[in-house]
Structure formats: C-alpha cells, structure tokens
Amino acid sequence: MRSPGQIGAVAPSSPRLADLLASVVPTHGAPIVVELGPGTGSVSAAIAERLPAGARHLAVELDPRLAAYLRRTRPDMEVVVGDAEHLTGLLAARSVPAVDAVVSGLPWSLFGGATQRAILDQVAAAIGPTGAFATFAYTHTAPMTTARRFRRMLSEVFDEVVVSRTIWRNLPPAYAYVCRRPRSEGRYQSVQRDTGR
Numbered sequence: 001m002r003s004p005g006q007i008g009a010v011a012p013s014s015p016r017l018a019d020l021l022a023s024v025v026p027t028h029g030a031p032i033v034v035e036l037g038p039g040t041g042s043v044s045a046a047i048a049e050r051l052p053a054g055a056r057h058l059a060v061e062l063d064p065r066l067a068a069y070l071r072r073t074r075p076d077m078e079v080v081v082g083d084a085e086h087l088t089g090l091l092a093a094r095s096v097p098a099v100d101a102v103v104s105g106l107p108w109s110l111f112g113g114a115t116q117r118a119i120l121d122q123v124a125a126a127i128g129p130t131g132a133f134a135t136f137a138y139t140h141t142a143p144m145t146t147a148r149r150f151r152r153m154l155s156e157v158f159d160e161v162v163v164s165r166t167i168w169r170n171l172p173p174a175y176a177y178v179c180r181r182p183r184s185e186g187r188y189q190s191v192q193r194d195t196g197r
C-alpha cells in the first residue's frame with residue numbers, strides 16, 4: 001500500500017501461479033536463476049523448491065525494505081537491491097555472465113514502453129540462446145492497449161513465446177508467458193565479452 005506505483009498488485013502471486021512461473025527453473029545440474037521483483041517472496045518459494053543443491057538463486061528487488069525482509073526470511077537467496085533495467089550490469093558485478101532462467105514478478109503495466117523494452121533486452125542478454133524467461137499478466141488487462149503492446153514486444157524480442165492456461169485461483173486471475181531464444185544473439189555475445197567469459 002505504501003508503493004502502489006511500484007508494486008502493481010493487490011495480492012502476492014498464488015502458489016499455483018508461482019509453480020507455473022517456476023517451471024522454467026532447471027531441477028538438475030548447478031543452474032543460475034534470477035528472479036526479478038520478488039516482492040515478499042511468494043514466487044521465490046516455488047523457485048527454491050525446484051532448485052537442486054549447488055544452484056544459485058539471485059533476486060533483484062528495487063525496494064530496499066522488501067530486500068531487507070527477503071534477506072531475513074530467505075537466506076538461501078542472494079538478494080540484490082537494484083533495478084531490473086540494469087540486470088546485465090548487476091550480474092557482471094557478481095561475475096555471472098549468463099543465467100539459465102529468469103522469472104519475473106515485475107509490474108509490467110506500470111512501466112512505459114521504453115522501460116519494458118529495456119528490461120526485456122536485458123533479460124534476453126542474460127538468458128542467451130539456451131535459457132528461459134517466465135513472466136505473468138492479469139487476464140482482465142489482456143484487452144488493453146498496453147498489454148497488447150507488451151505481448152507484441154515479447155514476440156519481437158523472443159523467437160518462442162508460449163502463453164499458459166489461465167490460473168483462476170489467483171487474485172486477480174492471471175496467465176504466464178514462457179519465452180525462449182532471444183532474436184538478438186549479438187547482445188548476448190557482447191555480455192559474454194564484457195565479463196570475460
């Protein structure tokens with residue numbers, strides 16, 4: 001309630017939506033997963049449940065109070081106070097050149113088109129050709145111009161965009177987008193070069 005312009009939700013994501021978003025998280029190996037906008041950690045819990053031992057779970061949260069809360073309640077996670085718009089820089093500062101999955105809880109509808117695109121480009125650079133990206137939208141906003149623009153933008157940035165079923169047991173009902181294979185591989189390669197990998 002203190003930050004309606006930054007949170008963009010009336011309730012945390014339900015366990016069903018959280019499980020759906022977390023389905024892009026690998027369950028074996030030593031994956032590196034980034035969560036954007038973890039808020040109070042409802043999706044973080046679903047991600048942590050899937051992660052194998054040896055994985056890294058980084059969470060980028062803009063609000064320092066929420067970040068402090070997450071550090072107390074989720075010591076398994078590396079909480080980064082920062083802006084998703086600077087994702088590749090935040091990762092490079094932690095010697096992470098690429099990640100296996102990005103899961104977003106960001107309030108896309110509160111961002112302008114340029115910010116949406118800047119964040120999606122950062123996500124694309126972070127996951128590269130082999131990673132996956134999951135995010136969600138509310139069904140009641142689907143007909144709106146901004147939601148339709150965001151959907152188009154996803155297809156501009158990613159070769160594959162899969163839309164999930166509706167999760168009715170979410171407040172409000174929502175669906176997920178799962179995206180793979182960024183169209184612009186050049187950006188990914190430049191991130192690798194910048195970080196020396």
Ligand SMILES: C[S@@+](CC[C@H](N)C(=O)[O-])C[C@H]1O[C@@H](n2cnc3c(N)ncnc32)[C@H](O)[C@@H]1O
Nearest residue numbers: 007009012013037038039061062063083084105
């Ligand atoms: C709708 S809440 C989602 C919380 C949780 N992931 C969930 O699904 O219940 C959005 C979260 O994104 C954070 N946020 C908003 N803009 C951000 C940005 N540019 N970078 C990182 N986090 C941001 C907000 O502070 C808030 O915690």
